[in-house]
Amino acid sequence: MRLTAAALCIGLATCATAQETKIVGIGAATCARFNAQVAEAPASERDYLAWAQGFMSGALMRAPPGVDEGLDLLPPTLPLPDQAAFLRSFCREHPEQDYMDAVRALYHRLRGAAL
Template identity: 55%
Template sequence: MHALLALCAVAVGTLSNGQAEAQSVKIVGIGASSCQYFLRETDGKPEVEKNFFAWAQGYMSGLLLRAPPGKDEDLDLAPDLYPLLKQAEFLRNFCTRNPDVDFSDGVNNLYRMLRAPPS
């Protein structure tokens, strides 16, 4: 798991303020696939979905580690109001609505939502 986190931190090394700028970033791992692939591979396979979600957690942890000082310092990636099962549901719903985008786009949206949860 530490290797995955380190890999995610490297993959997001060119991110600024937790978001990609105009430059392109090469994201790697199971979560670098399309939402369509995610939906097909996880259909009826909770163990596979766990792998995708573990990647998402590592990726978001990497974003958090790369955030500049003072930004996202108190961000809780598993808040009581948005537990892990609800986050996994968010990603499934995102991909169902957006099958042609990347799974990582859904993870970026989840991260932004965790930064500013709905009231």
């Protein structure tokens, strides 16, 4: 068990030092694609939002000790509908950026809300 945990830690440390990360899944789409898909099929926004929650949870789990500890990804001051509105607004204003950039901006907003 300890050997497996040590191997996992080494693997994560190696990944953290990589210069380039390939993001996969629905969140790898551009904001322009997100805008078009949600306009065509509004229910698809749930898929994007689920990806965003998973992405932010993964970022929180990989954060080094002392960074973002106790960060609430679903605070009462920014409930899920407001987070979805934030992502829609970001992508409407920045169609040339990636949806992941919108999620990163949301994560930073949540960090600011925790202060």
